[in-house]
Amino acid sequence: MVTPITSSSLAAPMEKSAAPSKFSVHVPASSASAGTADTLIEIQNLDFYYGSKQALFDINLKLDDKRVTAFIGPSGCGKSTLLRCLNRMNDLIDGTQIKRGSLKIRGVDIHGKDVDSIELRKRVGMVFQKSNPFPKSIYENITYGLRIQGVNNKARLDEVVEKSLRGAALWDEVKDRLHESGLGLSGGQQQRLCIARTIAVEPEVILMDEPCSALDPIATAKVEELIHELKKQFTIIIVTHSMQQAARCSDKTAFFYMGKLIEYDDTRTIFMNPGNPQTEAYVSGRFG
Amino acid sequence: MKRFFDAELEIFRSNLILMGETSIRQVRDAVKALVEGDVALADRVIAADDEIDQLEIRIDEEAMRYMNLRAPVATELRLVIVGMKASHDLERVGDEATTIAKRAVRLAAEPPLKPYIDIPRMATIALEMLRDALDCFLNGDTEKALAVVRRDSEVDAINKQLYRELSSYMIERPATTTRALELMFISKSLERIADHACNIAEEMVFLAQAKDIRHREELKKG
Numbered sequence: 001m002v003t004p005i006t007s008s009s010l011a012a013p014m015e016k017s018a019a020p021s022k023f024s025v026h027v028p029a030s031s032a033s034a035g036t037a038d039t040l041i042e043i044q045n046l047d048f049y050y051g052s053k054q055a056l057f058d059i060n061l062k063l064d065d066k067r068v069t070a071f072i073g074p075s076g077c078g079k080s081t082l083l084r085c086l087n088r089m090n091d092l093i094d095g096t097q098i099k100r101g102s103l104k105i106r107g108v109d110i111h112g113k114d115v116d117s118i119e120l121r122k123r124v125g126m127v128f129q130k131s132n133p134f135p136k137s138i139y140e141n142i143t144y145g146l147r148i149q150g151v152n153n154k155a156r157l158d159e160v161v162e163k164s165l166r167g168a169a170l171w172d173e174v175k176d177r178l179h180e181s182g183l184g185l186s187g188g189q190q191q192r193l194c195i196a197r198t199i200a201v202e203p204e205v206i207l208m209d210e211p212c213s214a215l216d217p218i219a220t221a222k223v224e225e226l227i228h229e230l231k232k233q234f235t236i237i238i239v240t241h242s243m244q245q246a247a248r249c250s251d252k253t254a255f256f257y258m259g260k261l262i263e264y265d266d267t268r269t270i271f272m273n274p275g276n277p278q279t280e281a282y283v284s285g286r287f288g
Numbered sequence: 289m290k291r292f293f294d295a296e297l298e299i300f301r302s303n304l305i306l307m308g309e310t311s312i313r314q315v316r317d318a319v320k321a322l323v324e325g326d327v328a329l330a331d332r333v334i335a336a337d338d339e340i341d342q343l344e345i346r347i348d349e350e351a352m353r354y355m356n357l358r359a360p361v362a363t364e365l366r367l368v369i370v371g372m373k374a375s376h377d378l379e380r381v382g383d384e385a386t387t388i389a390k391r392a393v394r395l396a397a398e399p400p401l402k403p404y405i406d407i408p409r410m411a412t413i414a415l416e417m418l419r420d421a422l423d424c425f426l427n428g429d430t431e432k433a434l435a436v437v438r439r440d441s442e443v444d445a446i447n448k449q450l451y452r453e454l455s456s457y458m459i460e461r462p463a464t465t466t467r468a469l470e471l472m473f474i475s476k477s478l479e480r481i482a483d484h485a486c487n488i489a490e491e492m493v494f495l496a497q498a499k500d501i502r503h504r505e506e507l508k509k510g
Contacts, residue, residue, distance in 0.1 A: 244359060271361045273498030280362045286289050 037064035037251075040205070040235050041086065046101035048081060050093070055081045057259045059101070063252075068227060068236045070250035070267065072243065074287065077256040079239050083207050086110070086237065087124035088117045105205070122149075125198035129210040131190035133182035133197070138165075138174050141182045141193055145201040160200050167233075168196035169226050188219020195226060199234070206230065208238040212245060224249050243283050247271045255279045293358055297367065300350045304371050304378075307343040308422040311378045312415060314340065314385035315481055319411040322392035322474065323404045330396070333389035340382035347375040363495075370495040374425070377484040377491075381418065384477040384484075391470045401457065401467045410446045410478040413439060417485035424492035433496075436489035437507050443482035450475045 041063040048056035056078045063069050071079035081090065085103055088110065090096040102109045110120055122145070133141050142161045143151075151157065161178065165171040170192045174185070182193050191211060198206055208227075212220040227236055227249050240246050246253050246267065253270040255263045255278070263270065263279040274280045281287045314333055321330035351372045354360060360368055417436045424433040454468040454475075493501050501507055 243361065247361070272365065274362055281289075283361045284364055285291060 037067050039063065040065035040105060042102075042104045042107075043082075043085075044102050044104075046082075046085070046103065047099045048078075048085060048090070049095075049097045049099055050081075051095040055259050056085075059261050061254060061261060061264060063235065063237065065235050066231055066233070067251040068231050068238060068249055070246035070253045071237065071239045071256060072241075072246050072253060073256035073262075073282065075241075076258075078259040079254075079256045080209055082256070083209055083237060083239050086205065086207055087121045087126055089121075089126065091117055122201050123203050124205040124207060125201065125203035126207040126209065127191070127194050127198055127211045129213050131187060131194050131214070133185070133190050133193050135181065135183055137179045138182050138185070138193060139178040141197050142200045145197065149201070164196040164200040167199050167230065168192045169222060169229070170196055186219070188215050188222060191215060191219065191223060192226065195223070195230075199230070203234065205235045205237065208236065210239055210241060213241065220245070243271075243285075255282060257282070293354075296350065296354060296358070297364065300347065300354065300368070300371055303343055303347050303350065304375060304425065305422070307340060307347065307375055307378045308418070308425070310336070310340055310343065311381040311385070312418050312422075314382055315388070315411065315415055315418070318385040318388040318392060319408060319478075321389055322395065323408055325392075325396040327393050327396050330389040330392040334386050334393075337382050337386045340379055344375045344379040347371055366495050366498060370491045374488045374491050377487045381481050381484045384481050387477050388474050391474050395467060395470050398467055401464055401471060406446055406450050406453075407471065407474060407478065410443055410450075410475065410482075413443050413446075414478050414482040414485060417443075417482055418488070421485045421488040421492060424489060425495070428492075428496040430493050430496050433489040433492045434501075434507060437486050437501070438509070440482050440486045440508060443479055447475050447479040 039062040041061075043059050043061040043063075046056055046059040047054060048059075059078075059082060071083060073079050084090045085098070086105075098111055103111060105123070108115070110124075134144060136144070139157075139161055142164050143157045146157060146160060151160075162171060162175075165174060170189060173189060174193075182190065185193060191214075195206075195211075212223050215223065224245065227238065230236060231251075238246075238249060240249075250267045252264065253267045254261055255270065255274075255276075257278055263274060263276045265275065269275075270279060271283055274283065278287075314336060317329055318333045320326065321333060351368045354368055355365075358364075417439055420432050420436045423429065424436075451472060454472050457468045458465045487502075490500075490502050493499055
């Protein structure tokens with residue numbers, strides 16, 4: 001019997017691809033699109049507040065290891081808030097509080113008293129909407145995190161710089177000007193420099209908060225290509241307002257509305273046959 | 289929220305319905321022309337095939353334009369995909385109706401081989417299947433769509449029976465061969481029309497539920 005090649009078997013290079021079922025309708029959607037993956041992050045019954053205002057309501061979500069998960073939803077729906085909970089960036093905002101629930105990474109509650117938020121942010125890196133390279137050279141941008149960890153061996157630092165810049169698909173463009181300012185790069189290059197800086201400290205998770213919203217289509221395509229490559233090594237969670245970006249880049253998609261998780265499923269299901277009419281309205285642009 | 293391009297999808301749907309209604313009319317008229325020996329009606333069927341062809345082209349154009357410019361997802365994406373596939377099936381239904389009409393013209397010049405009983409019966413079932421498949425498009429009734437798929441075997445059975453019967457005619461009375469062959473091909477056309485109705489019904493299940501039920505023998509058996 002001829003075994004059809006499926007896009008899902010191409011999309012999950014880390015997995016041994018299972019033989020495609022003869023009757024695709026019987027294949028559970030989760031295994032059909034992204035293969036099976038371990039849960040890395042588990043969010044349970046999470047209620048989050050900015051002062052007295054509740055921003056997240058009873059969020060329950062399991063995020064897969066070495067997969068890309070997209071958070072989508074209208075402005076103010078809580079997707080960025082949840083993203084920032086994952087590396088405790090909200091700790092930096094006065095009056096924020098998790099009143100109920102937990103966020104666990106590999107079973108460890110990251111808001112536990114024993115957890116050092118600085119250490120956590122080494123494991124859970126973040127790329128922001130607007131690229132924010134340090135006003136230093138490209139080389140120093142990459143090595144900054146390692147230097148504050150006490151790594152000063154030049155050979156080791158050189159190695160990490162090259163590896164990180166290659167990992168961020170930037171090496172060929174900057175290898176001859178590593179000691180020039182990172183601020184001299186184009187917007188797209190700066191964003192990839194920030195990604196390189198993030199992966200230099202070898203995190204497990206990379207959070208991306210609208211990483212392409214300030215980029216032109218070519219730079220966006222490069223970052224998306226990079227996301228596709230990086231998921232072989234990292235777990236990526238991306239907040240995006242671009243439906244097409246979520247569809248192109250992610251394995252799973254979570255749709256939020258007014259602080260609630262409305263639907264979470266394989267991206268192909270969310271964009272082909274969402275279970276909730278609100279999700280359908282949002283991804284179709286009929287929302288509001 | 290209404291979007292400024294929602295009307296485009298409505299036009300797309302309307303054209304698909306129009307194509308379905310036109311195809312049904314063509315099959316009905318082609319069989320009527322055969323049974324009543326009405327050459328003028330058969331000629332009208334042949335001439336009207338172009339209407340269906342033009343609708344197919346228009347539906348394809350609209351679908352490609354919509355996918356290109358509106359980036360549809362979810363139900364809309366399924367509608368556009370299914371619309372293109374169903375219009376292709378309906379265009380083939382129109383071709384089969386034309387084939388029947390052409391053969392009806394030739395048969396009208398000769399005495400009938402036998403009373404027309406099985407062919408109108410096949411046509412009635414095939415037309416009901418087409419009608420039900422189109423109803424699924426209008427109301428999303430997937431049970432009805434599955435019933436269409438199951439009915440295909442009824443048409444297949446009559447086709448086989450007619451094949452055997454007409455083969456006997458040809459063996460026993462070789463002078464009937466030409467007419468018997470014409471009827472065999474007409475029977476085959478109706479069987480194909482039922483197949484297209486099944487395809488459309490399956491496409492409507494995909495439209496309603498995003499489930500691909502093609503090539504599932506157990507569904508055909510019920």
